[in-house]
Amino acid sequence: MAQLQDLKDEASSKRLAPLSSEELQEAREIRIKEIKMGKIIREIIFYLIFLNLTMLICFGEHDPDIFHMHKSMRNMFVQAGYNGRMRFTKIHGREDFWNYTENVFIPTMYSNSWYNGEPDIPGRTEHSLADKSMHLVGTARFRQLRIKHDICAIPETMINKTQDCRAPYSITDEEDVDFDEGWKAVNQSAKPNYKVQPLAVWKYHSWYNISSFPYLGKHALYNGGGYLADLGISPEESLRVAAYLRENMWVDQYTRAVFMEFVVYNANINMYTTSFLLVEFLPQGGHLRPLHSLLPHQRDP
Structure with a gap:
């Protein structure tokens, strides 16, 4: 994301021509990776919540007697x-x-x-x-x-x-x-x-x-x-x-x-x-x- 922003700033400051197809492809791959990483982080958070609830139900207030x-x-x-x-x-x-x-x-x-x-x-x-x-x-x-x-x-x-x-x-x-x-x-x-x-x-x-x-x-x-x-x-x-x-x-x-x-x-x-x-x-x-x-x-x- 930072690289994409740098490219945009450089193009804006120097009034360069539009990005080439290679640069667009690189920016697209970076964005896709960011989206996938966000999904992974959300799945990890939901899994931890599910694991905590399961352990609470199974072991919470569970008398050993x-x-x-x-x-x-x-x-x-x-x-x-x-x-x-x-x-x-x-x-x-x-x-x-x-x-x-x-x-x-x-x-x-x-x-x-x-x-x-x-x-x-x-x-x-x-x-x-x-x-x-x-x-x-x-x-x-x-x-x-x-x-x-x-x-x-x-x-x-x-x-x-x-x-x-x-x-x-x-x-x-x-x-x-x-x-x-x-x-x-x-x-x-x-x-x-x-x-x-x-x-x-x-x-x-x-x-x-x-x-x-x-x-x-x-x-x-x-x-x-x-x-x-x-x-x-x-x-x-x-x-x-x-x-x-x-x-x-x-x-x-x-x-x-x-x-x-x-x-x-x-x-x-x-x-x-x-x-x-x-x-x-x-x-x-x-x-x-x-x-x-x-x-x-x-x-x-």
């Missing part, structure tokens, strides 16, 4: 480190789901003893988990999503082989009506009282009523609503709920997903963990590798 809490939760509920032998990732069907629920999930969720072996006296219950450092907030619950009956057509050549058509899950084909016990149609003249247990597990709840949101699994995008089954405040009560659900086929061939949802709190580090375990059931009766989400976070300063 989050890793240890996530590891402990995974050890308890995914790896079955305290109770039972059925790992969460080894659930292959409905029987495995109930085996995991009764022998791993519920015993791990409720610890009835302290470090020294003394029982947790009723009335002084701390709702501590198996690791004795975390505490259950409220109660755990199961949320089921299922499909409607007869929403797919059976080919004529297969009608003599089967009368049952099981479609994959989709939000548009999701079952969203209330049922009587055992997924029976409701008698309109004698409707069940869904305000009491255990009949409440047969009532459908929309995502808006339970403040839940859709979740993308491996097989489908699942709605935030569903049929809710709240577990109890003790292992005995929770096992009774699980036994009732199992005996009445709460999870059957039309079930496509079950979310096991709960929140725990660790007073030692003042941290919550919002957790859910997702089991997906395929229409063919197979399974997908279960998913889990364990999200430690701090709500209080």
Whole structure:
């Protein structure tokens, strides 16, 4: 740029003839280099801004205790480190789901003893988990999503082989009506009282009523609503709920997903963990590798 200005000044002062083609070409190349350099500098500045924002999101306000809490939760509920032998990732069907629920999930969720072996006296219950450092907030619950009956057509050549058509899950084909016990149609003249247990597990709840949101699994995008089954405040009560659900086929061939949802709190580090375990059931009766989400976070300063 300085050279171009010098040439202009010299031409103006001496009233020389217009620049030659070689001089114009040189001036043009200098200007192109300046434009390219400006673009490079802008790209470097935007990249540094992006890098700083990325590091701020990834590492800003990131408590090192989050890793240890996530590891402990995974050890308890995914790896079955305290109770039972059925790992969460080894659930292959409905029987495995109930085996995991009764022998791993519920015993791990409720610890009835302290470090020294003394029982947790009723009335002084701390709702501590198996690791004795975390505490259950409220109660755990199961949320089921299922499909409607007869929403797919059976080919004529297969009608003599089967009368049952099981479609994959989709939000548009999701079952969203209330049922009587055992997924029976409701008698309109004698409707069940869904305000009491255990009949409440047969009532459908929309995502808006339970403040839940859709979740993308491996097989489908699942709605935030569903049929809710709240577990109890003790292992005995929770096992009774699980036994009732199992005996009445709460999870059957039309079930496509079950979310096991709960929140725990660790007073030692003042941290919550919002957790859910997702089991997906395929229409063919197979399974997908279960998913889990364990999200430690701090709500209080």
